Amino acid sequence: GENVEQHPSTLSVQEGDSAVIKCTYSDSASNYFPWYKQELGKGPQLIIDIRSNVGEKKDQRIAVTLNKTAKHFSLHITETQPEDSAVYFCAAQVMRFGAGTRLTVKP
Amino acid sequence: GAGVSQTPSNKVTEKGKYVELRCDPISGHTALYWYRQSLGQGPEFLIYFQGTGAADDSGLPNDRFFAVRPEGSVSTLKIQRTERGDSAVYLCASSLAGGGETQYFGPGTRLLVL
Numbered sequence: 001g002e003n004v005e006q007h008p009s010t011l012s013v014q015e016g017d018s019a020v021i022k023c024t025y026s027d028s029a030s031n032y033f034p035w036y037k038q039e040l041g042k043g044p045q046l047i048i049d050i051r052s053n054v055g056e057k058k059d060q061r062i063a064v065t066l067n068k069t070a071k072h073f074s075l076h077i078t079e080t081q082p083e084d085s086a087v088y089f090c091a092a093q094v095m096r097f098g099a100g101t102r103l104t105v106k107p
Numbered sequence: 108g109a110g111v112s113q114t115p116s117n118k119v120t121e122k123g124k125y126v127e128l129r130c131d132p133i134s135g136h137t138a139l140y141w142y143r144q145s146l147g148q149g150p151e152f153l154i155y156f157q158g159t160g161a162a163d164d165s166g167l168p169n170d171r172f173f174a175v176r177p178e179g180s181v182s183t184l185k186i187q188r189t190e191r192g193d194s195a196v197y198l199c200a201s202s203l204a205g206g207g208e209t210q211y212f213g214p215g216t217r218l219l220v221l
Contacts, residue, residue, distance in 0.1 A: 001165075006149075032207040043111075043198050043212030044150065051207070089149050094207060095140065095166075097149035 002027040006090050006098025013080050014106050021101045023090035024072040030092040033073050035064060038087045038100075047088075048075070080105045109133070111213035113199050119219045120189055128184040128216045132201030139182050140210060141174055142198040150198055156182060157205050189220045 003026040013019050025033075031052035036044035050057045050064045050073065057064050061080075066073040077084055085105045090098040112131045120126050132139050137158055142150035152166040156176045167173075171189075176182040186193055196215040202208040 004149075034210070036212075041214070043200070043214050045212065046209050049209070091149075094205075094210065095142075095152040095155065095163075097142075097151070099149050100147070 002030055002093050002096040004090060004092050004096050004098045006101060008101060009099065010102045010104075012104045012106065015080060015082060017080055019075075019077045019080050019084070019103055019105075021075045021088055021090070021103075022072060023074070023092075023098050024070075025092040025096075026071065027093065028068075028071065030096075032092070032094060033064070033066060034091050034094070035062075035075050036089045036091065036097075038089065044089055077103075082107050111199055111201055111211050113197075113213040113216050115216060116214065117217045117219075119221065121221050122189060122191060124189050124220075126186050126189055126218065128186075128197050128218070130182045130184070130199030130201075130213060132180065132182070132199070133211055134180075136201035136203055136211075137179065138202040138205040138208065139176060140200040140202075141182070141184050142200070144196045144198055144215070146195075153184070155205065162205065186218075189218075191220050194218055194220045 006023045034049035038044040061078045063076040087100045114129045139156040141153040144150045155163040159179045171187045173185045198215045200210040200212045202210045
């Protein structure tokens with residue numbers, strides 16, 4: 001089955017800096033890679049996703065890149081703001097989640 | 108419109124008891140997923156429904172766990188003979204269809220087994 005690994009487990013940045021979270025997956029057949037943001041006491045919320053037929057996707061301050069050959073994908077957040085502080089999860093094949101990254105943005 | 112709702116929001120039970128957790132998906136969503144999330148971990152897949160049928164139940168940890176979706180809308184996750192290790196947040200998500208459609212998560216049910 002699919003195995004998703006996510007790094008780092010915690011990330012602290014200054015407001016305005018960029019944050020990068022990386023994930024690797026094991027199943028070469030995986031073709032859908034969503035990213036979720038989870039705030040305390042709430043369910044995960046989709047922030048961006050990418051499919052295997054593209055290498056990069058952007059939405060304002062958020063971008064995701066995918067390297068199918070290396071089987072890894074990354075989330076990039078630019079110009080971070082304190083409200084970006086949350087736990088972020090990557091996933092593959094819809095249902096297989098990474099362990100999460102706790103992002104803290106310091107004002 | 109209304110999102111995914113889950114009831115109860117919190118459930119405390121004693122070891123060995125039976126519990127039922129309910130999920131109301133977004134109206135019209137044919138796909139429904141159950142996950143379990145332990146503290147500091149990502150959601151762990153349990154079961155996926157497409158309509159009324161379980162399309163993938165490979166994540167159910169053992170036969171104490173069972174889920175139904177009799178009319179293709181509301182789903183109930185049932186746990187028999189609860190154990191302390193079952194304590195977690197149980198999340199439900201729905202999507203318009205399966206296989207890569209956006210999942211919308213509910214707030215979860217926090218289960219504590221004493």
